[in-house]
Amino acid sequence: MSSDGKSGLQLRSLFKKSGELEISLASVPTPEPGPDEVVVRVEGAPINPSDLGLLIGPADMSTAKVSGTKETPVVTAKVPEAAMKAMAARLDESMPVGNEGAGVVIRTGSSDAAKALMGKTVAVIGGAMYGQYRTLRVNECLPLPDGTTAAEGASCFVNPLTALGMTETMRREGHKALVHTAAASNLGQMLNKICIKDGIPLVNIVRSKEQADILHRIGAKYVVDSTAATFMDDLTNALVETGATIAFDAIGGGKLAGQILTCMENAANKTAKVYSRYGSSVHKQVYIYGGLDPRPVELNRAFGMAWGVGGWLLFPFLMKIGPADGAKLRARVVAELKTTFASHYTKVVSLQEALQLENIAAYGKRATGEKFLINPNKA
Amino acid sequence: MSSDGKSGLQLRSLFKKSGELEISLASVPTPEPGPDEVVVRVEGAPINPSDLGLLIGPADMSTAKVSGTKETPVVTAKVPEAAMKAMAARLDESMPVGNEGAGVVIRTGSSDAAKALMGKTVAVIGGAMYGQYRTLRVNECLPLPDGTTAAEGASCFVNPLTALGMTETMRREGHKALVHTAAASNLGQMLNKICIKDGIPLVNIVRSKEQADILHRIGAKYVVDSTAATFMDDLTNALVETGATIAFDAIGGGKLAGQILTCMENAANKTAKVYSRYGSSVHKQVYIYGGLDPRPVELNRAFGMAWGVGGWLLFPFLMKIGPADGAKLRARVVAELKTTFASHYTKVVSLQEALQLENIAAYGKRATGEKFLINPNKA
Numbered sequence: 001m002s003s004d005g006k007s008g009l010q011l012r013s014l015f016k017k018s019g020e021l022e023i024s025l026a027s028v029p030t031p032e033p034g035p036d037e038v039v040v041r042v043e044g045a046p047i048n049p050s051d052l053g054l055l056i057g058p059a060d061m062s063t064a065k066v067s068g069t070k071e072t073p074v075v076t077a078k079v080p081e082a083a084m085k086a087m088a089a090r091l092d093e094s095m096p097v098g099n100e101g102a103g104v105v106i107r108t109g110s111s112d113a114a115k116a117l118m119g120k121t122v123a124v125i126g127g128a129m130y131g132q133y134r135t136l137r138v139n140e141c142l143p144l145p146d147g148t149t150a151a152e153g154a155s156c157f158v159n160p161l162t163a164l165g166m167t168e169t170m171r172r173e174g175h176k177a178l179v180h181t182a183a184a185s186n187l188g189q190m191l192n193k194i195c196i197k198d199g200i201p202l203v204n205i206v207r208s209k210e211q212a213d214i215l216h217r218i219g220a221k222y223v224v225d226s227t228a229a230t231f232m233d234d235l236t237n238a239l240v241e242t243g244a245t246i247a248f249d250a251i252g253g254g255k256l257a258g259q260i261l262t263c264m265e266n267a268a269n270k271t272a273k274v275y276s277r278y279g280s281s282v283h284k285q286v287y288i289y290g291g292l293d294p295r296p297v298e299l300n301r302a303f304g305m306a307w308g309v310g311g312w313l314l315f316p317f318l319m320k321i322g323p324a325d326g327a328k329l330r331a332r333v334v335a336e337l338k339t340t341f342a343s344h345y346t347k348v349v350s351l352q353e354a355l356q357l358e359n360i361a362a363y364g365k366r367a368t369g370e371k372f373l374i375n376p377n378k379a
Numbered sequence: 380m381s382s383d384g385k386s387g388l389q390l391r392s393l394f395k396k397s398g399e400l401e402i403s404l405a406s407v408p409t410p411e412p413g414p415d416e417v418v419v420r421v422e423g424a425p426i427n428p429s430d431l432g433l434l435i436g437p438a439d440m441s442t443a444k445v446s447g448t449k450e451t452p453v454v455t456a457k458v459p460e461a462a463m464k465a466m467a468a469r470l471d472e473s474m475p476v477g478n479e480g481a482g483v484v485i486r487t488g489s490s491d492a493a494k495a496l497m498g499k500t501v502a503v504i505g506g507a508m509y510g511q512y513r514t515l516r517v518n519e520c521l522p523l524p525d526g527t528t529a530a531e532g533a534s535c536f537v538n539p540l541t542a543l544g545m546t547e548t549m550r551r552e553g554h555k556a557l558v559h560t561a562a563a564s565n566l567g568q569m570l571n572k573i574c575i576k577d578g579i580p581l582v583n584i585v586r587s588k589e590q591a592d593i594l595h596r597i598g599a600k601y602v603v604d605s606t607a608a609t610f611m612d613d614l615t616n617a618l619v620e621t622g623a624t625i626a627f628d629a630i631g632g633g634k635l636a637g638q639i640l641t642c643m644e645n646a647a648n649k650t651a652k653v654y655s656r657y658g659s660s661v662h663k664q665v666y667i668y669g670g671l672d673p674r675p676v677e678l679n680r681a682f683g684m685a686w687g688v689g690g691w692l693l694f695p696f697l698m699k700i701g702p703a704d705g706a707k708l709r710a711r712v713v714a715e716l717k718t719t720f721a722s723h724y725t726k727v728v729s730l731q732e733a734l735q736l737e738n739i740a741a742y743g744k745r746a747t748g749e750k751f752l753i754n755p756n757k758a
């Protein structure tokens with residue numbers, strides 16, 4: 001590892017044909033910046049749920065072992081045979097990980113735009129951010145306001161844009177209020193701040209009293225607990241009050257998506273004037289954007305015919321709205337980085353620490369409130 | 380009942396607060412036609428699956444009893460308590476039944492357009508078609524070509540427009556081939572004729588060898604049997620060959636919708652060049668338009684994030700495409716009424732015969748190939 005940034009460690013995830021996952025740290029040269037490029041010394045990159053799919057995938061981490069050296073540890077774990085089919089396209093290809101992060105520009109290309117970034121702290125969504133250095137195009141870098149640290153700017157994209165993508169999708173598809181599950185998450189708290197600020201009614205679904213308390217403390221008005229005996233009634237009442245007909249669901253498996261549609265249908269029928277044999281004509285939509293519960297989705301279809309359930313992902317959403325509207329969302333994130341879009345981390349780890357089994361166990365369980373930041377240049 | 384059509388019998392379905400379904404024949408006066416209206420003597424009205432919801436709904440027909448007279452029988456049956464909630468909006472309201480049908484114009488209003496229909500056989504989708512006479516606006520009547528009987532024209536709308544709605548939806552949502560389940564049904568056979576004529580690759584999913592044989596006989600190329608041990612492979616192969624990424628599903632419950640999405644994903648990945656951590660970026664869609672299997676839909680989400688499942692209904696579809704495009708579809712139905720859109724009936728029954736328990740048992744089971752036509756003026 002050269003301190004001049006000419007090369008550095010990069011985290012790699014590799015699924016082998018033999019049925020094994022290998023996570024390691026590779027020493028890679030830093031590409032020299034072209035005229036319109038810069039080299040960023042990465043100082044913060046969050047471990048988001050969306051990174052875990054690439055990092056760990058379906059590997060059984062209860063079988064994980066560590067070998068290698070202290071400086072370059074290697075983690076290996078078995079992959080269940082049934083899960084190997086879905087890995088076909090990435091087998092035996094060592095992949096860098098880390099969707100987003102932030103760091104300081106330490107070297108630049110010859111263009112004025114590149115030179116202007118020298119010494120600046122920038123946020124990036126470029127992939128391969130779990131590494132010490134990244135060479136990036138100027139237009140991939142989002143310069144952060146002076147006084148912003150890399151840790152503060154590390155989560156500028158995935159959670160903030162996902163939360164904004166939810167309210168944008170709500171508006172574009174003609175709904176006036178929304179429902180969110182796993183609502184006490186980092187993302188869920190952010191969504192509450194957005195909705196409070198923008199005056200959008202938001203129904204939060206949580207799984208415990210503690211999670212409800214977190215949301216009430218930040219000013220959430222509608223919080224219902226899916227473990228309560230009165231859940232269906234509580235949710236229906238909140239839907240009647242808010243008129244929410246779109247939900248974003250991070251849970252995925254089980255009955256929750258169908259329960260939300262059923263309560264939306266019951267709420268719509270409470271105000272219906274005439275009988276419709278196919279149920280309410282109000283379109284009810286649930287977008288599943290996560291998979292905290294790996295069981296199948298179970299829909300009992302007690303909600304008429306005007307309904308949809310589907311996958312939702314940030315990148316296809318950004319493609320759909322186009323670069324101009326995407327830039328508006330990013331500008332809002334930067335403007336409200338220390339308020340609406342502030343992220344909180346449980347722990348800041350080095351690349352080596354990110355490969356320690358107790359840390360993998362902690363961030364791998366995707367628990368509400370547990371969020372790790374990797375600082376690849378942590379001393 | 381007056382033979383001049385000034386009054387006639389009309390089938391009625393009534394859900395009582397007491398938890399009972401009552402099907403009866405009411406004698407109702409025929410409204411005098413206004414200037415732009417005509418009176419149609421109904422001579423054919425099919426019992427479609429979409430009529431059974433209104434006619435029988437969730438009533439338990441194993442408890443059905445007949446009372447009343449031979450001329451005006453009354454059928455009663457118990458409704459399970461759990462199902463009564465969904466009936467709230469139609470309780471104690473006696474409702475006429477019968478989405479579509481055909482008959483002869485026997486009296487007209489004073490306008491030239493109305494007079495021009497005198498004696499003509501017309502098809503109608505107006506509701507309340509299980510009755511001897513219907514007063515209708517001229518623009519609700521679709522005049523049939525000379526030499527077309529009411530029985531031939533009775534099913535001009537629901538099945539033909541649903542089948543055409545499927546290929547239209549396929550095109551409008553950017554797909555190039557489609558999948559259909561319960562594919563040997565009257566509707567499914569019609570869809571095969573459309574697809575063969577229009578050169579659209581169609582993957583038919585059936586549940587038996589006999590159903591597969593029916594479709595092969597009318598020229599279907601891709602027929603897969605969901606009860607075969609090789610079903611998933613057979614379906615994937617057909618999807619690779621056809622490139623179908625949209626399905627219309629009449630089954631609803633169980634694993635089928637998810638299996639279709641999984642096979643679509645596997646088919647897409649067979650041709651994928653690069654690994655995508657969220658699965659294929661190809662959007663895969665299943666529309667559920669029926670509920671032959673009342674169990675919950677079970678989706679195991681082994682198909683990435685680019686997917687949707689939703690309800691699909693003819694009337695919202697027609698609203699969406701607007702009257703001009705709807706008229707084009709209707710014109711095609713009339714032009715191909717004796718070929719592509721020919722319907723076949725197991726049995727033609729009078730209103731009284733439609734209330735006989737053995738007939739209710741036969742049409743109530745919605746079996747492939749069983750289709751009843753009510754002729755309210757059957758001698």
